[in-house]
Amino acid sequence: RVFNMSFINKNAIFTVCNVAYLNKVMVLAESLHKHSNVKIEVFVFDRKRRVEFDSKHCNLHWVEELDIPQFKSLSFKYTVVELTTAFKPWLALSLLEKSAKVIFLDPDVMAFNSLDSIFRSLDEYPVILTPHYFSPKINGLIDDEQIMRFGSYNLGFFAVDSSQKSKNFLNWWSDRCFSNAFDDPQFGIFTDQKWVSIAPIFFPFIHISYNPGLNVAFWNLDERTISTDIDKNYLVNDEYNMLFLHFSAFDEKYPEKLSKRSFRIGGNACEMIAELGLIYSEQLKRYINISDDMDYSFDYMSDGKYISPSLRRAYAANIENFSVNDDPFDSRSQVAEFAKRNSLFQKANTRYTVQGYSSIDSHTIKFKVVYYFMRLVLRIIGANNFMSFSRLLVYLSRYHKNRDMWKY
Numbered sequence: 001r002v003f004n005m006s007f008i009n010k011n012a013i014f015t016v017c018n019v020a021y022l023n024k025v026m027v028l029a030e031s032l033h034k035h036s037n038v039k040i041e042v043f044v045f046d047r048k049r050r051v052e053f054d055s056k057h058c059n060l061h062w063v064e065e066l067d068i069p070q071f072k073s074l075s076f077k078y079t080v081v082e083l084t085t086a087f088k089p090w091l092a093l094s095l096l097e098k099s100a101k102v103i104f105l106d107p108d109v110m111a112f113n114s115l116d117s118i119f120r121s122l123d124e125y126p127v128i129l130t131p132h133y134f135s136p137k138i139n140g141l142i143d144d145e146q147i148m149r150f151g152s153y154n155l156g157f158f159a160v161d162s163s164q165k166s167k168n169f170l171n172w173w174s175d176r177c178f179s180n181a182f183d184d185p186q187f188g189i190f191t192d193q194k195w196v197s198i199a200p201i202f203f204p205f206i207h208i209s210y211n212p213g214l215n216v217a218f219w220n221l222d223e224r225t226i227s228t229d230i231d232k233n234y235l236v237n238d239e240y241n242m243l244f245l246h247f248s249a250f251d252e253k254y255p256e257k258l259s260k261r262s263f264r265i266g267g268n269a270c271e272m273i274a275e276l277g278l279i280y281s282e283q284l285k286r287y288i289n290i291s292d293d294m295d296y297s298f299d300y301m302s303d304g305k306y307i308s309p310s311l312r313r314a315y316a317a318n319i320e321n322f323s324v325n326d327d328p329f330d331s332r333s334q335v336a337e338f339a340k341r342n343s344l345f346q347k348a349n350t351r352y353t354v355q356g357y358s359s360i361d362s363h364t365i366k367f368k369v370v371y372y373f374m375r376l377v378l379r380i381i382g383a384n385n386f387m388s389f390s391r392l393l394v395y396l397s398r399y400h401k402n403r404d405m406w407k408y
Contacts, residue, residue: 011119014041014091014097017107020294022051023287024107024247029057029243031111033225038115040105043091045075045084047297051288063087075298075334076328077316077400078181079309083298085192086181088155089174096162096170106156110280111244112234118214118243119161125207126166128159129196133220134210141262142219144311147183151193153208156246157215169203181312187398213240217248218259222266226276247280255281299351303331308352311344311397314406321408341407 013032017025021170022044024029030041033056040058048062055162057150063071088104090159095102101113101122121128132154160166176195179244185189200206211222213236224236234242251260265273299307315328315335330333339345360367396402 001026010099011038011101012041012095013038013103013105013115013376014043014044014095015105015107015109016043016091017045018080018084018296019049019051019291020296021107022053022290023284025058026053026287026290027283028105028107028109028111030054030283032105033057035111035114041095042355043087044337045080045087049291049293052287055396071293072327072329073319073324074178076307077312077319079183079312080296080298082181082183082191083188083192085155086157086177087164088192089170089177092158092160093167093170093174096160097229101159102160102161103159104155104157105244106246106248107124108247108250109156109244110247110283113213113241113243115243117241121207121209122159122161126161126163127169127203127206129153129155129206129211130209130211130215133223134212135223137222139264141264150190153193154194154215154217154219155196156217157244158246165203165205169199169206172202173199182316182400184398185361186394188196210299211240211243213238213243215244215246216242217246218261218263219248221268221273222264225267226272245276245280248278250277252281273381283290300329301331301336302329304349305331305336305345306349306351308344308346310352310399311339314338314342314344316400317403318406318408338406 013036015025015028020317022042025042030040032040033240039056041061042058043061043063045063047064051060053060074086075078080084081205092102092104101119104117118128125128132150133142134149138145160170171190173195180189181191183307185194190192200208212220216224216226225238226242227235227238229235236242247258249259249261251257255277258273258277301307315322318338322334322338326334330336371390377389379390396405399405
């Protein structure tokens with residue numbers, strides 16, 4: 001590994017983020033310091049700039065200063081989510097050079113109790129994971145079909161020890177993440193997470209924890225009823241301490257809803273769901289002015305041109321054609337010329353906005369036009385050829401695997 005870790009304690013906790021998520025990281029850091037008396041290691045995937053943070057609660061590391069091999073290439077190839085998740089196993093391995101045990105938490109987590117019990121569990125198990133939920137379900141919201149797409153285990157949390165078994169797992173995972181951590185659920189890949197669905201096949205020592213107090217989130221609240229004891233500590237199912245809650249897809253405009261996603265609350269009181277969301281919201285407000293510049297640095301060329309996900313995928317498809325000494329972010333680089341040749345820069349330099357299933361209702365006219373032309377193609381080429389044509393369109397959408405699609 002390539003950075004100084006003399007500051008690391010025997011037990012380490014770390015997270016990854018860009019500057020835009022630092023307010024959430026500070027909430028996580030403060031909660032960990034309060035309950036576990038641990039300073040979290042925060043790896044910021046952004047160019048260094050002035051930020052307001054409390055050094056009593058965390059150690060901040062700017063990844064561009066860590067001299068990571070091939071970092072420019074990886075940060076150009078991947079979006080911010082793909083990049084930060086791809087580095088999780090590599091950073092865990094690095095921390096294990098100085099620490100006996102390491103826990104990873106996503107930046108949008110808040111601790112409600114000590115995590116010492118997780119560290120103690122690592123005395124018995126070299127690797128600990130948590131499934132998204134415990135009971136099978138098909139309900140049209142969060143269900144088994146989504147698990148098939150995004151992975152069995154939620155990698156917003158994992159814990160590892162420094163044994164050779166653990167390192168073998170992390171090396172395997174890291175290699176695959178550096179090679180392919182794209183957000184491609186339609187092709188069986190979802191960042192770092194989908195790889196780990198098959199990990200227990202190769203590493204049977206991996207422990208799957210069924211403690212409902214770990215990794216509580218909107219996708220499993222229907223099976224985890226939250227309450228408080230006489231001392232106002234949060235419990236799950238009246239028995240387990242709620243160690244941490246994963247505020248994934250948190251809606252800051254409507255914090256009482258807990259998440260932007262639709263989900264079932266099971267036996268939870270609406271008042272409890274609202275209470276937890278409002279607690280998190282109030283903590284976030286304390287760090288609202290953490291930086292004057294919240295833009296993700298690695299989204300732009302040196303001349304300010306926006307790097308679209310399409311450009312990143314096209315770059316990945318042709319990465320072997322570019323010199324290893326070529327800085328892909330340089331507006332005079334081979335990559336920049338490649339992007340111009342293939343019209344991969346936006347004319348208006350506008351950022352890409354992800355459109356998902358929730359966006360369908362706002363694009364009804366566009367869908368009608370698309371359906372009209374697709375029906376026309378169906379009539380012209382016939383049903384069997386239309387099925388093959390549809391599959392071809394899906395295949396072509398995997399830009400980073402289609403080198404012949406681009407002019408070099």
